[in-house]
Amino acid sequence: MNSAQLENQLAYFPGYFANHVLLTVGALVLGIALSLPLAAVAIRRPGLAGPLLGVASVVQTIPGLALLALMVPLLGRIGVVPALVALVLYSMLPILRNTVTGALEVDANVIEAARGVGMTDDQILLRIRFPLSAPVIVAGIRTAAVWTVGMATLSTPVGATSLGNFIFSGLQTQNTVAVLLGCLGAAILAIALDGLIRMAELAAARRDARLAWTSLALFIAAVVLATTPIAGNLLGGSQRPRVNVGAKTFTEQYILAELIADRLETAGFEATIRDGLGSTVVFQALAHEEIDVYVDYSGTIWANQLKRKETASAQRVLAEIKTWLLAEHQILSLGALGFENAYAFAMRRDRAEALGIETLLDLALHASSLSVGGDYEFFSRPEWIAVRDAYGMKFAEQRSFDSTLMYTAVSEGHVDVISAFSTDGRIAAFDLVVLDDPRESLPPYDGVLLLSRSAAARPDLVNALRPLIGSLDDRAMREANRRVDLDHRPVDEVAHELSRGLAIPRR
Amino acid sequence: MLSLREVSKTYPGGQLAVDRLSLELAAGETVVLLGASGCGKTTTLKMINRLVEATSGEILVDGRATKGMDPVLLRRGIGYVFQGIGLFPHWTVADNVASTPRLLGWEEGRIRARVDELLERVGLPPENYRERRPDELSGGQQQRVGVARALAAEAKVLLMDEPFGALDPVTRDGLQRELIRVREQLGLTILLVTHDVTEALLLADRIAVMDHGRIEQIASPTELFASPANEHVERLLDMPRRQSERIQNILRGTDPPGGRDDS
Numbered sequence: 001m002n003s004a005q006l007e008n009q010l011a012y013f014p015g016y017f018a019n020h021v022l023l024t025v026g027a028l029v030l031g032i033a034l035s036l037p038l039a040a041v042a043i044r045r046p047g048l049a050g051p052l053l054g055v056a057s058v059v060q061t062i063p064g065l066a067l068l069a070l071m072v073p074l075l076g077r078i079g080v081v082p083a084l085v086a087l088v089l090y091s092m093l094p095i096l097r098n099t100v101t102g103a104l105e106v107d108a109n110v111i112e113a114a115r116g117v118g119m120t121d122d123q124i125l126l127r128i129r130f131p132l133s134a135p136v137i138v139a140g141i142r143t144a145a146v147w148t149v150g151m152a153t154l155s156t157p158v159g160a161t162s163l164g165n166f167i168f169s170g171l172q173t174q175n176t177v178a179v180l181l182g183c184l185g186a187a188i189l190a191i192a193l194d195g196l197i198r199m200a201e202l203a204a205a206r207r208d209a210r211l212a213w214t215s216l217a218l219f220i221a222a223v224v225l226a227t228t229p230i231a232g233n234l235l236g237g238s239q240r241p242r243v244n245v246g247a248k249t250f251t252e253q254y255i256l257a258e259l260i261a262d263r264l265e266t267a268g269f270e271a272t273i274r275d276g277l278g279s280t281v282v283f284q285a286l287a288h289e290e291i292d293v294y295v296d297y298s299g300t301i302w303a304n305q306l307k308r309k310e311t312a313s314a315q316r317v318l319a320e321i322k323t324w325l326l327a328e329h330q331i332l333s334l335g336a337l338g339f340e341n342a343y344a345f346a347m348r349r350d351r352a353e354a355l356g357i358e359t360l361l362d363l364a365l366h367a368s369s370l371s372v373g374g375d376y377e378f379f380s381r382p383e384w385i386a387v388r389d390a391y392g393m394k395f396a397e398q399r400s401f402d403s404t405l406m407y408t409a410v411s412e413g414h415v416d417v418i419s420a421f422s423t424d425g426r427i428a429a430f431d432l433v434v435l436d437d438p439r440e441s442l443p444p445y446d447g448v449l450l451l452s453r454s455a456a457a458r459p460d461l462v463n464a465l466r467p468l469i470g471s472l473d474d475r476a477m478r479e480a481n482r483r484v485d486l487d488h489r490p491v492d493e494v495a496h497e498l499s500r501g502l503a504i505p506r507r
Numbered sequence: 508m509l510s511l512r513e514v515s516k517t518y519p520g521g522q523l524a525v526d527r528l529s530l531e532l533a534a535g536e537t538v539v540l541l542g543a544s545g546c547g548k549t550t551t552l553k554m555i556n557r558l559v560e561a562t563s564g565e566i567l568v569d570g571r572a573t574k575g576m577d578p579v580l581l582r583r584g585i586g587y588v589f590q591g592i593g594l595f596p597h598w599t600v601a602d603n604v605a606s607t608p609r610l611l612g613w614e615e616g617r618i619r620a621r622v623d624e625l626l627e628r629v630g631l632p633p634e635n636y637r638e639r640r641p642d643e644l645s646g647g648q649q650q651r652v653g654v655a656r657a658l659a660a661e662a663k664v665l666l667m668d669e670p671f672g673a674l675d676p677v678t679r680d681g682l683q684r685e686l687i688r689v690r691e692q693l694g695l696t697i698l699l700v701t702h703d704v705t706e707a708l709l710l711a712d713r714i715a716v717m718d719h720g721r722i723e724q725i726a727s728p729t730e731l732f733a734s735p736a737n738e739h740v741e742r743l744l745d746m747p748r749r750q751s752e753r754i755q756n757i758l759r760g761t762d763p764p765g766g767r768d769d770s
Binding site: 113 | 582606656
């Protein structure tokens with residue numbers, strides 16, 4: 001790592017950290033506000049305690065990323081809301097469990113005395129059970145706080161900015177500095193929150209009003225201080241017209257988002273990048289106008305949205321998706337950028353030569369003794385089904401990887417062949433060969449610029465983006481990807497260079 | 508002041524804890540429910556302030572049937588000293604004593620005066636004890652606070668469940684004497700539960716001997732000695748007399764310590 005890289009990433013830190021603090025603290029406050037009354041009900045009717053804790057435990061067993069992703073279709077939107085809902089649900093179990101068990105374990109003699117002196121059930125709860133189980137309840141809140149800080153890093157793919165943006169983009173672009181910054185920020189936040197809660201607990205235990213006020217003041221000061229970098233956004237600060245640019249979770253998308261943002265900024269817009277969005281999340285976000293523009297791939301829309309299983313020529317696919325997008329979602333497909341990022345099968349050159357494999361036909365002959373690696377979604381995608389059926393492909397072993405690790409896996413020989421992306425800079429860098437597809441079973445994947453209905457209705461915006469159409473070929477895209485993935489150059493710098501190299505007339 | 512008429516309690520398991528029990532306490536009277544554990548004496552006590560709901564029968568406090576009353580308000584009007592003491596460990600001594608007055612909405616000045624008066628009365632100088640926490644007190648001091656808490660709201664009826672059971676003999680003796688004094692000063696009507704025959708004899712105007720959820724005999728200590736209703740009552744009352752004789756013999760040197768008869 002170098003200091004320029006660190007400096008570059010540090011510029012994002014205040015914003016990411018501020019959003020992370022807001023998400024975490026918001027979720028925690030809501031989690032407490034919901035858990036305590038629920039716990040109160042469960043304590044009054046112990047028959048309810050079991051089922052309630054059961055439900056909370058089930059929520060807890062859902063992997064964090066899955067719970068967050070589930071919220072998007074459930075709530076029909078992306079961004080802070082689904083992230084917050086998932087985090088609140090996640091934070092509730094430890095608070096609920098500790099409050100219920102703590103309150104029910106208070107000495108029976110004390111509870112009987114409380115009834116005997118004439119307290120109502122509510123008074124027993126608020127004056128006796130809660131105060132006496134406070135240390136247990138606070139322990140639950142501390143657990144929830146630490147969990148929530150950690151899980152909030154996973155809210156990036158549903159469109160909520162957090163320190164997870166460092167981690168997701170850093171892992172994609174193999175930028176260790178970014179990953180470390182994300183982890184460090186989360187660790188600092190977790191420790192600080194835990195410390196403040198412990199201070200409040202101590203104040204309560206000692207009945208020290210001054211310490212209690214100090215911890216509350218420190219807490220508020222910390223939240224205010226941490227969130228000042230985005231306070232302007234929250235209050236609607238900037239006067240310039242705002243545009244939200246979306247991006248999926250891989251290098252090319254980060255570069256394209258920066259490229260679009262660069263164009264927009266030049267044209268006088270205020271561009272905000274919402275990167276790290278899941279592949280289906282980003283489309284829904286555009287359809288719901290939560291983002292204004294992003295780049296998708298013709299084959300992806302063809303298969304995922306139009307649910308088409310057959311392949312067709314690049315021109316036909318482009319034309320049909322344009323008509324369909326406009327009719328179904330009022331989304332404008334402004335056009336193809338010029339490059340194609342298709343699914344392709346890649347092997348190590350020496351291995352391919354040794355086996356005499358040049359095409360997918362050759363591969364099919366050897367498949368029964370080979371292992372194939374794909375990214376998480378590949379083996380459930382229609383492209384894979386199409387190739388498998390077209391060539392009668394049957395591999396000995398099938399393994400899923402994070403798309404960044406796939407290339408390392410094939411180059412180190414953990415798998416024999418991978419589902420690569422044709423614009424990936426690592427194909428050349430790792431000396432891989434892309435196998436021909438003589439039966440044309442793989443659909444075309446032209447990068448297309450998609451605009452939401454409201455964005456399409458802004459002529460100035462459309463005009464600012466139109467020059468990008470047809471301006472970016474495979475070679476330029478692959479080169480940009482290589483600079484980020486292999487030279488570990490900052491995404492925005494590479495995007496800026498790309499923008500200048502496009503020879504688009506500037507205003 | 509306090510009447511129980513044909514009161515029964517059957518627990519959900521079907522166990523009959525109290526069987527058609529009737530009992531009348533005149534104002535200012537102290538009655539002791541005496542019996543072995545499991546005889547239904549604590550259940551009887553708890554039915555009076557409805558910590559346990561009676562299955563059948565009627566209970567009147569100061570002429571009013573408790574059944575129609577809000578149990579919470581009923582409890583605020585009756586003092587109760589618990590077997591387990593049950594002080595609120597997160598509150599100071601003063602806050603503990605002030606429990607019921609606060610629930611009744613007394614104004615703070617009156618509460619403070621009452622707390623100090625009661626702490627003085629139970630032998631805990633308020634200036635030393637007011638701000639202490641229960642865990643800083645000995646068992647005897649804790650039970651004094653328990654008594655003060657029960658008396659704080661100026662209840663005329665005091666229910667006491669083995670109040671001195673867990674205390675050492677010297678402390679118990681001291682507290683028993685103080686209870687007698689406080690009772691005279693405040694004109695309290697007391698129903699006290701114990702399994703300790705000596706305690707019953709020392710405190711009671713009348714003793715109700717209980718077994719299997721029923722009162723076997725209720726009478727003044729003198730009457731109980733003079734004409735016990737059955738063999739169980741007779742043997743129960745005989746025990747302290749024999750103990751006292753043996754103690755006198757030991758003191759005179761005519762009987763070795765650790766003597767024979769213990770039944």
